[in-house]
Amino acid sequence: MREAARILDLLAERGHTLAVAESLTGGLVAAELTGAPGSSRSFLGSVTAYATPLKERLLGVDGTLLAERGAVDPEVALQMAAGVRARLGADWGISTTGVAGPEPQDGQQVGTVYVAVAGPPGLSAGAGKVASLRLNGDRAEIRRESVRSVLELLGELLVDEHSENARAQDTEENGGD
Numbered sequence: 001m002r003e004a005a006r007i008l009d010l011l012a013e014r015g016h017t018l019a020v021a022e023s024l025t026g027g028l029v030a031a032e033l034t035g036a037p038g039s040s041r042s043f044l045g046s047v048t049a050y051a052t053p054l055k056e057r058l059l060g061v062d063g064t065l066l067a068e069r070g071a072v073d074p075e076v077a078l079q080m081a082a083g084v085r086a087r088l089g090a091d092w093g094i095s096t097t098g099v100a101g102p103e104p105q106d107g108q109q110v111g112t113v114y115v116a117v118a119g120p121p122g123l124s125a126g127a128g129k130v131a132s133l134r135l136n137g138d139r140a141e142i143r144r145e146s147v148r149s150v151l152e153l154l155g156e157l158l159v160d161e162h163s164e165n166a167r168a169q170d171t172e173e174n175g176g177d
Contacts, residue, residue, distance in 0.1 A: 003151045004036045010158045011042035011092070016120070018154075019088035020046035021059050021080040021095040023071060024113065028147045029096060044088050049080070055097075059083030070106025072098055074130040077114035081128060085118045093118040094150050098133070100142045111135040111142055115150035123161050129153065 011018055020029045020043075030046035033039050047058050052071045055061040060083040061076055069076065077097045085093025098113030099105045113133040119126045131153050135142045 001032060001035050003148065003155060004032045004039075007151055007155050007158065008033065008036050008039055008042050010155070012038070014158075016091040017042050017044050017089075018092045018094065019044045019084045019090035021084035021093065022046060022048045023050055023055070023080070023095075023097040024100045025096045025143050025146050025150075026050060028143055029094065029150060032147055032151065044090050047084055047087070055080060059087065070108070072106050072108040072112055072114065074114045074116070074132060077116035078118065078128045078130050081116040081118035091120045092154065094154050096146050096150050098135075098142070098146060100139045100146075102139060111137075113142065113146050113149070115146060115153055117150070117154050117157050119157060119161070129157060 022029050027046065027048050033043045049055045049058050052066055055071060055076065056063045056066055059080050061079040065075060077095050080095035080097060081093040084095065095116045096113065099108050099110050101110035104110060111134055113135055114130055115133065116128060116130040118128040131149060133149055135145050137145070
């Protein structure tokens with residue numbers, strides 16, 4: 001929960017909001033975020049699109065992409081993050097999709113996970129970022145590590161954006177280009 005609280009603080013400092021799209025984690029990311037005091041300052045809500053057709057209907061994931069590659073795919077993860085960001089009106093969207101087990105899915109092995117972040121347009125994270133994971137452990141461990149990984153990815157991007165903005169402001173204040 002420490003990482004969730006840190007992320008929520010970073011978002012609140014910037015006046016930014018967050019929305020979550022989950023598949024294999026089934027609401028665990030949202031639960032982790034809402035478990036942190038003050039989460040309502042930045043966390044808007046989540047969509048748990050466990051069934052593949054819901055990814056298209058609720059999050060706007062391309063149906064052809066889903067038909068060709070299945071739900072466990074890096075581009076699907078990115079479209080889920082961008083879709084929840086847009087549909088819930090948040091500055092940032094994050095997503096999880098993958099195979100927690102016990103059986104493979106869509107030709108993907110257990111432990112194959114993709115987590116993604118889509119940030120505000122105009123920021124370098126606006127185009128989004130996906131992390132491909134190959135996780136070991138049982139179903140519960142894979143799901144827990146997926147939650148940790150997506151929050152860590154978002155945290156890294158928030159810190160990077162803050163550093164870029166601080167450097168740009170410093171350059172501007174000191175008359176540089």
